[in-house]
Amino acid sequence: MANAIPPPNLYDKVALKYPIHRTFDVTIFVLLISLLIYRLLYLSNHGFAWLLALLCESCFTFIWVLTLSTKWNPVEYKTYPEHLSQKAQELPPVDIFVTTADPVLEPPILTANTVISLLAVDYPVDKLACYVSDDGCSSITYYSLVEASKFAKLWVPFCKKYNIQSRAPFRYFSSELSLISNCNSLEFQQEYNMMKDEYEELASKIESVANEKSTEWDLSGDFAAFSNIERKNHPAIIKVIWENKAGLSDVLPHLVYISREKRSKHPHHYKAGAMNVLTRVSGLISNAPFMLNVDCDMFVNNPETLRHAMCLLLDSKNERESGFVQFPQYFYDGLKDDPFGNQFVILHKYIGSGINGVQGPFYGGTGCFHRRKVIYGSCPDDIGDQARSLTPLYGDLTDRGQPKIFGNSKDFIRSAAYALQGKANIGPKDLPNLIEAAHQVAGYGYEHGTSWGTEVGWQYGSATEDVLTGLMIHARGWRSVLCTPDPHAFLGCAPSGGPISMTQQKRWATGLLEILFGRKSPIITTITAKLQFRQCLAYLWILIWGLRSIPELCYGVLPAYCIVTNSSFLPKVNEPAISIHVALLLSYVINTLLEYLETGLSIRAWWNNQRMARINTMNAWLFGFISVFLKILGISETVFEVTQKYQSSNDGGDEGRFTFDASPIFVPGTTVLLLQLWALVVGFRDMPPSVNNGSGLGEILCSILVVTCLWPFMKGLLAKGKYGIPLSTICKSALLALSFVHLVRRTSKGQN
Numbered sequence: 036m037a038n039a040i041p042p043p044n045l046y047d048k049v050a051l052k053y054p055i056h057r058t059f060d061v062t063i064f065v066l067l068i069s070l071l072i073y074r075l076l077y078l079s080n081h082g083f084a085w086l087l088a089l090l091c092e093s094c095f096t097f098i099w100v101l102t103l104s105t106k107w108n109p110v111e112y113k114t115y116p117e118h119l120s121q122k123a124q125e126l127p128p129v130d131i132f133v134t135t136a137d138p139v140l141e142p143p144i145l146t147a148n149t150v151i152s153l154l155a156v157d158y159p160v161d162k163l164a165c166y167v168s169d170d171g172c173s174s175i176t177y178y179s180l181v182e183a184s185k186f187a188k189l190w191v192p193f194c195k196k197y198n199i200q201s202r203a204p205f206r207y208f209s210s211e212l213s214l215i216s217n218c219n220s221l222e223f224q225q226e227y228n229m230m231k232d233e234y235e236e237l238a239s240k241i242e243s244v245a246n247e248k249s250t251e252w253d254l255s256g257d258f259a260a261f262s263n264i265e266r267k268n269h270p271a272i273i274k275v276i277w278e279n280k281a282g283l284s285d286v287l288p289h290l291v292y293i294s295r296e297k298r299s300k301h302p303h304h305y306k307a308g309a310m311n312v313l314t315r316v317s318g319l320i321s322n323a324p325f326m327l328n329v330d331c332d333m334f335v336n337n338p339e340t341l342r343h344a345m346c347l348l349l350d351s352k353n354e355r356e357s358g359f360v361q362f363p364q365y366f367y368d369g370l371k372d373d374p375f376g377n378q379f380v381i382l383h384k385y386i387g388s389g390i391n392g393v394q395g396p397f398y399g400g401t402g403c404f405h406r407r408k409v410i411y412g413s414c415p416d417d418i419g420d421q422a423r424s425l426t427p428l429y430g431d432l433t434d435r436g437q438p439k440i441f442g443n444s445k446d447f448i449r450s451a452a453y454a455l456q457g458k459a460n461i462g463p464k465d466l467p468n469l470i471e472a473a474h475q476v477a478g479y480g481y482e483h484g485t486s487w488g489t490e491v492g493w494q495y496g497s498a499t500e501d502v503l504t505g506l507m508i509h510a511r512g513w514r515s516v517l518c519t520p521d522p523h524a525f526l527g528c529a530p531s532g533g534p535i536s537m538t539q540q541k542r543w544a545t546g547l548l549e550i551l552f553g554r555k556s557p558i559i560t561t562i563t564a565k566l567q568f569r570q571c572l573a574y575l576w577i578l579i580w581g582l583r584s585i586p587e588l589c590y591g592v593l594p595a596y597c598i599v600t601n602s603s604f605l606p607k608v609n610e611p612a613i614s615i616h617v618a619l620l621l622s623y624v625i626n627t628l629l630e631y632l633e634t635g636l637s638i639r640a641w642w643n644n645q646r647m648a649r650i651n652t653m654n655a656w657l658f659g660f661i662s663v664f665l666k667i668l669g670i671s672e673t674v675f676e677v678t679q680k681y682q683s684s685n686d687g688g689d690e691g692r693f694t695f696d697a698s699p700i701f702v703p704g705t706t707v708l709l710l711q712l713w714a715l716v717v718g719f720r721d722m723p724p725s726v727n728n729g730s731g732l733g734e735i736l737c738s739i740l741v742v743t744c745l746w747p748f749m750k751g752l753l754a755k756g757k758y759g760i761p762l763s764t765i766c767k768s769a770l771l772a773l774s775f776v777h778l779v780r781r782t783s784k785g786q787n
């Protein structure tokens with residue numbers, strides 16, 4: 036017999052090399068250390084400003100160590116879905132979860148498009164099931180999904196017949212017909228026109244119900260469940276919108292609508308709670324060994340996405356290598372030059388690939404494939420006895436033990452046992468008969484006294500439930516993989532405008548700090564569990580976002596402080612030591628600028644990101660820090676504020692301009708700006724005497740730099756309407772700035 040050729044790899048792991056950046060990164064580190072040494076040596080000759088600068092720079096050095104370690108070994112995985120058929124006889128089932136929470140902030144047409152794009156992926160239909168969780172309990176969302184499924188019955192065959200790339204219809208129809216292949220065939224033209232009309236009809240139907248007043252809506256028949264209910268106080272509503280009864284491979288996958296039970300006084304744990312309900316309900320119905328979850332705005336942009344993920348999930352020599360597979364979050368119709376600094380292209384490229392080379396990317400909440408058993412709390416097979424302390428699923432799991440972990444549903448416990456053994460479906464099922472059990476596991480009290488949210492499922496206790504859930508998985512010894520196919524797997528909406536971006540950044544900073552100070556902090560799990568040391572550093576890099584606001588704010592205020600009090604935190608311009616600062620600034624600028632230019636981004640995008648980083652840190656992250664502080668003191672609880680999503684905004688050319696509202700979140704930035712302006716006036720007035728010996732010039736330049744970073748606020752001082760900073764905010768900030776100046780002047784006079 037001839038030697039059988041081994042089947043080809045499904046993926047390759049490629050080490051990336053960025054020698055120039057590595058050199059710069061190390062240079063910056065060496066410069067930072069030199070700076071600290073210099074500060075320490077001359078500490079006794081200087082005053083408070085010097086000490087404060089030393090403290091801030093020590094923090095920056097620590098952050099740089101975290102950054103350096105995280106970026107050190109960048110890795111990329113190349114996946115080959117075309118080899119799948121030679122390796123796996125049959126593709127495994129996948130359960131798809133979509134979450135939506137508010138029909139106003141998250142327009143149902145957007146959710147419908149996401150769902151349609153998921154139903155249309157290139158994957159065997161009988162292996163898929165799609166579950167939509169609606170925390171808004173909205174009849175409009177339900178209606179949209181019902182209509183979307185009707186449309187999908189035409190759309191999916193059309194996409195597959197013509198191998199359409201963009202399977203979210205709003206996206207497809209927004210590109211020019213001339214850009215679309217097959218456009219020459221008459222048959223295609225006719226079908227294209229027909230589909231376009233159908234989509235327009237769908238969109239207008241959804242729009243008209245969305246505009247209808249709730250009182251005009253006839254909630255009878257199929258919609259009766261939605262009548263007379265409150266959004267935060269209602270029984271579970273579970274509806275099978277489409278059942279692929281015969282398990283056919285050419286129609287649509289199952290589509291199930293779920294609005295879990297909510298009771299006003301009972302915590303529902305926001306998205307994490309919704310994900311756990313989706314996990315249980317799907318466990319009863321399809322129980323697929325893999326689960327994909329996406330936010331309602333993240334449509335599938337690459338129809339091969341599931342197959343790319345399978346390359347990593349099926350081919351790993353050891354399942355441990357791919358506890359979950361994360362796709363980066365990219366955005367569609369991103370504003371030119373990323374004015375709000377939230378497209379994260381550079382972050383994905385350098386930090387993302389870096390973590391990919393350690394224990395694997397963080398879980399990002401959307402565009403992620405999990406193994407069901409990993410979500411159920413299992414450890415990799417090869418860690419043996421150590422699992423005893425890491426998971427509740429160790430040893431003899433009798434029927435008496437299981438309800439403590441998974442809750443009281445016998446059906447669910449049975450399905451979980453299958454999932455933990457890595458088996459798929461329990462057998463053919465009659466969906467309507469399962470609905471009763473599904474209502475039980477979607478009930479508000481189901482998790483009481485169980486391990487859901489603590490040891491099993493999506494983790495509670497942080498507004499960034501995603502990072503915490505991923506951390507728990509890494510702590511059990513699993514690795515994760517970042518998958519970056521071309522074209523991008525998923526695309527979503529990046530928030531635009533000042534207030535929406537700030538709210539999102541604040542929530543992230545809050546949630547991340549909740550993890551840092553929580554019982555599952557990576558510092559603890561590195562010691563007690565299987566989190567790798569460098570992975571711990573990578574987690575710290577992100578978890579301390581909120582804390583970074585303090586040194587950044589102090590450092591930003593320092594130049595103004597020095598000018599006002601006639602002190603200094605920098606060497607004189609004619610002292611050789613100034614070269615450390617200059618070299619640091621130059622290396623940082625060249626290094627980051629190169630990252631942008633190599634990626635094909637503009638200098639403007641670079642600048643926008645630099646300045647937004649400062650604005651986010653000073654404002655949103657500071658508020659994140661404050662809210663966690665208040666939580667620790669027991670004064671208030673943190674909440675998950677949903678990000679507003681726009682389908683596509685083309686209202687004039689000013690979308691990139693920074694906007695404000697009356698939120699106190701803009702007070703720190705405005706205050707720092709007013710302080711610098713005040714200081715600059717003083718500085719220029721007093722410039723001639725002090726410039727003689729070269730002191731004070733560095734501080735003035737730094738002050739100007741801070742003003743440049745806060746330029747959107749500068750414009751906001753003068754503008755009106757949503758582009759202007761509200762008068763109340765300006766007054767508060769002016770008061771704060773004046774008190775500050777008064778205070779430091781008095782104390783510095785006292786010292787003299």
Ligand SMILES: O=c1ccn([C@@H]2O[C@H](COP(=O)(O)OP(=O)(O)O[C@H]3O[C@H](CO)[C@@H](O)[C@H](O)[C@H]3O)[C@@H](O)[C@H]2O)c(=O)[nH]1
Pocket residue numbers: 134135136137141168170304305306309329330331332399400401498499500501539542543546675676677678679
């Ligand atoms: O009570 C809630 C609140 C939110 N969501 C859903 O959670 C998702 C994410 O919410 P969004 O407002 O879009 O937050 P983003 O800041 O854009 O989300 C990022 O950050 C979150 C953690 O802060 C992660 O959960 C997300 O997956 C990640 O995309 C959306 O689908 C929401 O519908 C719920 O289902 N229930």
Ligand SMILES: [Mn+2]
Pocket residue numbers: 330332527678
């Ligand atoms: Mn989002």
